[in-house]
Amino acid sequence: MVKSFLMRFYNRKLAAGALVTVVVFSILIKLGLWQLSRSEEKVQMEQMMTQRAQQPPIQLSHLTDEAIVNPNGLIVQLEVLPLKEHYILLDNQSFNGQVGYLALQLVRTEGHRFILFEVGFIPAPRLRDVLPVVQWLEQPFAFTGRLYRKSENPLSKELLLEEGSPSRIQNLNITQLSAHWNTPIELFVVQPIEENWRYPQPWQPIPLGSEKHLGYAVQWFGMATALFFFSLFLLFRLLKQGGIHD
Incomplete structure (x- = not known):
């Protein structure tokens, strides 16, 4: 009877640990996907900044409503x-x-x-x-x-x-x-935009480039992968030790 109680307690604890692992794994995957989407957004922004930098200067009166909403660059x-x-x-x-x-x-x-x-x-x-x-x-x-x-x-x-x-x-x-x-x-x-301007100008069109977000995505996915294999290792170890019984 005592052994049966301990096994039920053990299995509940194992189930709770598995649930926490699934939740953390899902969060890591979502963070990686979010960084991937941010990387794609930054690629589009970088392309737009490059195009705008290559265009000749325009008069302020020629700005469109769309340009006024997003004037960067x-x-x-x-x-x-x-x-x-x-x-x-x-x-x-x-x-x-x-x-x-x-x-x-x-x-x-x-x-x-x-x-x-x-x-x-x-x-x-x-x-x-x-x-x-x-x-x-x-x-x-x-x-x-x-x-x-x-x-x-x-x-x-x-x-x-x-x-x-x-x-x-x-x-x-x-x-x-x-x-x-x-x-x-x-x-x-x-x-x-003047050579030898009197003061530094810290603003940059894209302070964090697309490659940074891609690197962060790789880190999140890497952590999720490590968690997945570590969880498998623990599960197989418990099964081998006979820690789960009917």
């Missing part, structure tokens, strides 16, 4: 007028191991459209209360630029603007910034 020609005292510093940025800010300022185009102009990355001073000195754009400026739209962080997307000039913000929420400045700002940023 589009090359445009602009002449802009800087607007004084419309400066912001996007907090918690990093570049080449340094922590700092992304400096942006509001400019107006010839067609009276308002756009955020990326000045570049500025290292943060050692003291939090001290803001960096930035060489802002002050004169009308004709240039070739690249458009981009920063993706939102679903966990933190509020502007959280600190009053001042420049104003420090925690997230680039252009809709909220438009309301704060009472100005209809376009939902993208323009990054100047």
Whole structure:
């Protein structure tokens, strides 16, 4: 009787372990498939970025509605007028191991459209209360630029603007910034393409390439494979030891 009770307990424990193994195995496979789909998406994005980089610059007024929704990598020609005292510093940025800010300022185009102009990355001073000195754009400026739209962080997307000039913000929420400045700002940023530009420009069209996602998929599938064979090994070992009986 005691032996029968122990065997039932043992078999229930074995069944529970098998269930956990199946659940973990399914999660690993799903993660691998998700990374594969992300890799395919990035391949398409890389192809689009390559095509856009090879196209001649266009005028901002020629942008289609589709391009405005997904402007990343589009090359445009602009002449802009800087607007004084419309400066912001996007907090918690990093570049080449340094922590700092992304400096942006509001400019107006010839067609009276308002756009955020990326000045570049500025290292943060050692003291939090001290803001960096930035060489802002002050004169009308004709240039070739690249458009981009920063993706939102679903966990933190509020502007959280600190009053001042420049104003420090925690997230680039252009809709909220438009309301704060009472100005209809376009939902993208323009990054100047100039040799020897005054500041580094950390934004890249695709920060994580398709090969990275493919590598992650291989890792998840590898872990699932290892779990599968390890589970088989344990099962055969238990069967061999006579651990499962009717």
